[in-house]
Amino acid sequence: MEQAKTPLTEEQKMRRRVVRLLGRTSWFQEFKAQNPTATKEERDAAWKDARKEATKRGSRLMKVLTKRGYSVAHTPVETVEQTAAE
Numbered sequence: 001m002e003q004a005k006t007p008l009t010e011e012q013k014m015r016r017r018v019v020r021l022l023g024r025t026s027w028f029q030e031f032k033a034q035n036p037t038a039t040k041e042e043r044d045a046a047w048k049d050a051r052k053e054a055t056k057r058g059s060r061l062m063k064v065l066t067k068r069g070y071s072v073a074h075t076p077v078e079t080v081e082q083t084a085a086e
Contacts, residue, residue, distance in 0.1 A: 018072050019059045023054035023057050024051075024058070028047075
């Protein structure tokens with residue numbers, strides 16, 4: 001008997017996006033420094049290979065930030081642009 005997976009909450013989905021963003025950003029900076037002339041195709045292939053490990057690194061970064069009292073909140077782009085214009 002197989003149990004159905006519980007769907008993710010919006011908070012869990014957002015956390016996953018942030019973790020992946022943290023991991024990809026840190027990976028990308030490292031990759032760019034080591035491969036300054038890499039093409040988009042090379043970068044995409046390298047990300048495909050590194051995604052799992054980079055996401056783990058992003059998760060660790062998120063855990064450290066949370067333990068230190070920081071939280072990440074999503075602000076819609078429109079709100080940011082309106083605030084900057086004022």
